[in-house]
Amino acid sequence: MKAAALLLAGSMALAACASDEDDSASGGSSESSSASGDLRIGLAYDTGGRGDKSFNDSAYAGVEAAIASLGGEVQELSPNDDASNRPELLTQLAEQGFDPVIAVGFAYGDIISDIAADFPDTTFAIIDSTGVDLGEGNVTGLQFAANEGSFLAGVAAALKSTTNYVGFVGGVETPLIQSFEAGFAAGAEAAKPGITVDVKYISPAGDFSGFSDPARGQIVAQGIFDAGADIVYHAAGGSGTGVFEAAAASGKRAIGVDSDQYQTVDDPAQQAVIMTSMLKRVDNAVEAFITDFSEGNVEGGTDITNDLETEGVGLSYSGGFIDDIKTQIDEFAQQIIDGEIEVPTAP
Template identity: 35%
Template sequence: MNKKLIASISAIAVVATLFAGCAKKDDSTTKTTKEIKVGLSTDEGGLNDKSFNQSADAGIKKAVNDLKVGYKAVESKTKDDYESNLDALVADGSDLVFGIGFQMETALGNVADKYSDKKFAIVDTVVNKPNVVSYTFKEQEGSFLMGVIAGKTTKTNKVGFIGGKDEALINKFEAGFVAGVESVNPTAAADLLNRKNVAYVNSFADAALGKQAAQNLINSGCDVIYHAAGGVGVGMFQAIQEANKAGNKVWGIGVDMDQAQTLPQYADIILSSMIKRVDTATYEATKSVVDDKFQGGKNVVLGIKEGAIGIAETSSKNTPKDVLDLVQKYQDAIKDGKITAPSTIDELKAFKPVDVK
């Protein structure tokens, strides 16, 4: 009996040792995590547009630092590059692929269909696919605030707007801006409403076109110009700077990022910039994949209330305090739902100016 007991105890000890060894091996396996890889394709503006694409890039670079993800970005020069760039990022092993800009809607939809097991994100338009998360913004809200600044600053009562392409997205900037001007200075809004002082250049990259458009607006008497045109805006600032050196007092208003910081050489002629937190969208989408909380098929809409639309911190350098105080009142009214900024040209036509005291 004693021999049998000893044998049984020995057998149990051996089995326990084996299980302990297995448990240890399984534990080490669970600690090995795969690095998440993120890919991004810009639209035609390129990564260094000091505006929209650069903001998207900044959000993922923050994720690289905070979340330790891998990252590869490619630039599109023309629309012909969109789909091939997205294909290449999938082939490179990206766990999440971004298409930046409304112009990439068709291309990203096609690629999402081809790779239904992959995750995608797009900014500035909606792609209704189960493996795509879409981020859109209420650009009209921030543009409204820029309109308030322009309307209160102009001395000539002539204000201009330069857009990249005359399409629905950029019309949101125009409509909100004109409504803001109209609310504080109806006289200055007149040639915006009839689009006499509105210029679309059919590009988001050609700075020379932005410069020419700005020169035309300045020659027509505009002393404040707002752009929603990506890299084209650099040309606008060049024209404004040259006009000031020639003795004219003209101001520019930037977009997407604080352009007094991204383009410091023009900081002295920039009143403000409409901040659009594209970086928040790209960071949050990346984090959702890292946290295994990606929600394909969802459209995330971001505005003032969500803290994704606002005005540049450097605005106080060139914009008087009383104007910024008024801007704050309008911002609060929009946030509280008391003002709905128009997002289309038709909505602008029906908009009734709002006087906030």
């Protein structure tokens, strides 16, 4: 597989963007950065905004990479605490002439078609949701086979577990995050039949605070470690730092998500417990979309799926903690690519 060879560059880009994070980018605040060129990109973040060292930061890294290559500027907006202003964020970016406008996260899925209808000459993209069947032709869905990458995370957890007990912490109990859970559990079972997979969520469906509450993430993960797990995988956005804190306090291991979190966390104690991360190459997908847009090659009303075959998902190898099981991981990945293993999308 070629995926591992791409990880270091992506990690370095994410680490660089994280170091530039401005804590003011929350609660509806905005930031902008510019370079030469006419490209004007609008970026509406998911809960937590830039600086989550995960999903949002990966999207920002993709925009920055595109600007470095093509020139232009980016305007960033973050939702307020209850995320009730998501429609206003997209509207503001479109009204100000930013094009394309990129919505980071499935939570924009319920409202993006209305905004797209109001601005038919603006090109929109939404991460982790669909651009199909919205009734508009100016929305592209950037999707990821997170279940496939999570399957490999489950394989790694099972092969490294000495207690035959691993855990999963989801940020919000939604179908999208359940696809991470389903893949992880399937991978763990495939690698070590009969292993226990303990699943917990920080908040229920509709309550997006589970993506930005490290304290609650730590409590949930600590309960799983106390019950006997020695490795916990999180798909909880900014709450994942709490999972790392619990792992460090317990002398156990954790698996990050979205970006190479071994490279992006600030705390050496947290870094030491991150044995791998499940990579959703949001940065690559965003950069490719912007490049296509600049070349006039975006077709609205469609979805672009990033999976193992396209190297859109995978595992990180930073720290060398799973180098010894890479052969087994690669074998499972190839079976998925070849269609010999069908990874579930729901628990």
